[in-house]
Structures are given as C-alpha cells and as structure tokens.
C-alpha cells in the first residue's frame with residue numbers, strides 16, 4: 173500500500189502547512205510523524221532544549237494530534253526518525269513530505285529524510301527566498317524584500333485516511349513560575365487567538381515594544397512562530413486585513429518591519445549555511461573571544477554584579493522568556509564587556525529561550541558580536557539603558573531588590589575587550 177508521511181518539525185500546525193496540504197491533496201492515506209530527536213543534544217555543555225520550550229512543544233503536539241483527527245490524519249510521535257522510517261518503508265511504499273528548515277542539525281535531519289522518495293517545501297518565512305548579498309546589512313535586504321510578493325496562506329488540507337503506527341506518551345511538566353512571569357498557552361488555535369487579540373494594539377505597538385515587562389507591549393508571536401504553530405504569512409495577512417478595517421500606521425508597519433528581520437536572519441542562514449555557528453561567522457576576522465570557565469559560571473549563575481544583567485538571566489532561566497530589549501542588553505554585555513565567545517552565549521540562549529530558532533538566535537547574537545551583519549561596533553551602556561527602559565521595576569521584580577550602581581568600571585572593561593578581544597584601538601572602529 174502507498175502512504176504519504178508528513179514530517180512535522182517546526183511546522184506544528186494544520187493551516188498553511190505546505191507539507192500537509194500537498195500530502196493530503198495527492199494521497200489518500202497519510203500519516204503524520206514527529207521525532208523527539210530534533211530537540212535533543214547539547215552545545216557547549218548547555219542542554220539544547222530546556223523544560224519551558226519542551227513543555228510548550230509537547231503541549232502543542234498534543235493539540236495538533238487532536239486537530240489532525242479532523243482531517244483523518246494520525247500523528248505518531250517517535251524518538252528516532254531513521255528507525256521509524258525503516259519500519260514504515262518495510263511495510264508500505266512511502267513518500268515523505270516535509271518543510272525545509274535552516275541550521276546545521278536541521279539539515280542533517282533532512283539528509284535522513286532525503287534517503288526516501290520525498291517532496292520538500294520552504295515555508296519558514298513570509299517572503300520566498302530571493303537573491304541578496306547575505307553579508308550585507310538589513311537595509312540592503314529590506315529594500316529588495318519590500319518589493320517581493322507575499323503568498324496568501326493555503327486553504328485547509330483535504331480529509332484523508334490514515335494508518336495506526338506506534339506513538340510515545342509525552343510528558344508535561346508542572347512548571348512553577350511567579351505570577352508576573354510571561355506564560356504562553358500552547359497550540360495552533362491559541363496562536364491564532366493571540367494574533368487576532370493583538371490586532372487591537374497594532375497602532376500602539378511601536379511605542380511599547382521596547383518595554384521590559386508586560387504581555388501586550390509586544391506581540392509575543394515569536395513563541396508560536398518558532399515551532400510553526402502559525403505561519404508568518406498568516407500573521408502578515410491578519411495584519412493587512414486589520415489595516416484595511418482600521419488604518420495603516422507607522423506602528424502597524426513596524427510589526428511587518430520586525431517580521432522582516434525574522435525573514436532576514438532566516439534567509440541569511442539559508443544562504444550562508446552553517447557560517448553563523450562558526451567563530452568567524454560572516455566576517456573574515458578571528459577574534460580572541462574568551463572561554464574562561466569562571467567567567468561563564470558567573471554569568472550562568474546570575475553573578476555579574478550588574479543588576480539589569482543578573483535580572484535578565486534570572487528571568488530567562490526561570491521562564492524561558494526575555495524581552496527583545498533585555499536580550500540585546502544581555503548578549504551585548506556578555507560579549508562586548510565580558511568578552512565571552514558569542515557561540516557560548518548563543519548556546520545559553522538556545523538552551524533556555526522558549527521561542528528559540530537557529531536563524532533568529534544566531535543571527536542576532538552574531539550581530540551583537542560584530543561578526544554578523546552589523547558593520548558598526550556597538551557597546552550598550554547597560555546602566556543608562558536600564559534607567560531609560562524602567563529597569564528599576566524590572567530588577568525589583570526579578571531580583572527582589574532595589575537597583576544598585578555597580579562598584580566597578582564596566583565601561584573600562586568594555587574598552588579593554590574592544591582592544592584585546594577585537595584588537596580595535598579605541599578611537600577607531
């Protein structure tokens with residue numbers, strides 16, 4: 173018997189899912205398959221996926237299993253994809269449908285799938301891949317990207333038949349978090365609900381997006397996007413519809429602008445392949461980044477003695493969430509003031525972030541580390557920014573104390589890193 177197998181990866185949804193749509197369109201028997209191996213592993217001694225993201229994925233998978241039954245499709249959850257495919261191919265004539273992703277492990281996973289008859293799609297971004305110089309700046313990309321057409325989301329898949337195949341039970345851990353922590357409800361319908369709910373804020377988004385605390389100051393779409401509980405195109409079309417119903421504003425444009433950053437980093441990784449995981453990343457220079465154990469242990473234990481940095485580490489480690497402003501301050505401080513190897517910083521973020529995806533994470537961190545798409549050497553004054561963005565309240569919540577000025581010269585440390593790690597004299601770049 174012929175069967176189509178849809179590999180679910182970071183496309184955990186029914187709507188606008190190219191692999192599912194095409195498998196059900198051209199086949200009458202379809203099985204969904206998800207492998208837990210995609211979140212396993214370790215980088216620089218950090219577990220690849222901590223409990224916050226794992227829980228969110230598991231809850232989304234349980235939702236998806238239920239949603240797929242409306243289309244007649246069973247979703248099997250297995251550990252090892254190769255073993256599962258070997259078993260299935262012994263019993264059936266299989267054809268695999270999958271969405272392509274970016275990233276080294278992601279491509280290695282695809283190599284296993286490609287051993288079988290298959291059809292693949294690239295559906296990670298709003299804009300389809302198009303040529304641009306991936307070493308250049310975001311502005312270079314944006315000028316071209318804004319001229320690209322964005323496809324409308326697909327119609328729902330067709331109802332088909334499925335087969336029974338082994339599936340493992342997923343564990344949902346009962347997480348204890350403070351009541352002011354950012355918490356996400358998992359599942360495709362929750363993702364769409366969040367997008368529809370957020371439409372009331374699109375005209376104020378630009379003003380509030382840099383705040384460190386709060387659920388509605390920014391969209392919080394990233395968590396759903398990272399595992400594909402909703403597609404970027406669906407969000408774009410919801411945004412456009414709301415602009416037609418209300419009006420277009422600089423602020424509503426800014427959501428599209430930020431989604432373009434997401435596309436940018438995805439397409440930079442699409443073209444640069446594994447470069448962003450390497451020490452030189454997109455640049456030619458080999459910097460003297462530090463890998464000293466004590467430096468690393470101090471930051472992991474939120475022991476940097478800069479309150480805004482320590483508070484950010486505590487929030488990330490105890491919830492999986494961090495606002496964009498805090499991510500920037502944290503990454504910039506660890507790399508540009510402490511001189512830590514950006515790949516260690518990236519592995520730390522990867523481990524804890526609930527919305528981790530390789531392109532946005534490594535793209536942003538390489539950008540902060542001056543080895544990515546940023547051509548200007550920037551050091552953030554974290555104390556000044558803390559004052560500017562109401563860090564006092566944030567610190568009070570996460571460290572349960574009043575903000576204190578550091579008793580050491582963090583600016584001098586940043587100057588030293590610039591000279592010794594980056595070998596740049598202070599007056600020039």
Ligand SMILES: Cc1cc2nc3c(=O)[nH]c(=O)nc-3n(C[C@H](O)[C@H](O)[C@H](O)COP(=O)(O)OP(=O)(O)OC[C@H]3O[C@@H](n4cnc5c(N)ncnc54)[C@H](O)[C@@H]3O)c2cc1C
Pocket residue numbers: 381390391392393394395397398427430431432433434435437494495496497499500503521525527528529530532533534536537540
């Ligand atoms: C050090 C560092 C690490 C990061 N790691 C990740 C990551 O692993 N996964 C991830 O999704 N984002 C990452 N980002 C980007 C950004 O911080 C988050 O996407 C954003 O904070 C998520 O909150 P939001 O959905 O409310 O964003 P909004 O401000 O509401 O933005 C809307 C959407 O635009 C996209 N977006 C916004 N800013 C960026 C950006 N700088 N780069 C790429 N896409 C962006 C996201 O998809 C986001 O959901 C990182 C940023 C930094 C500085």
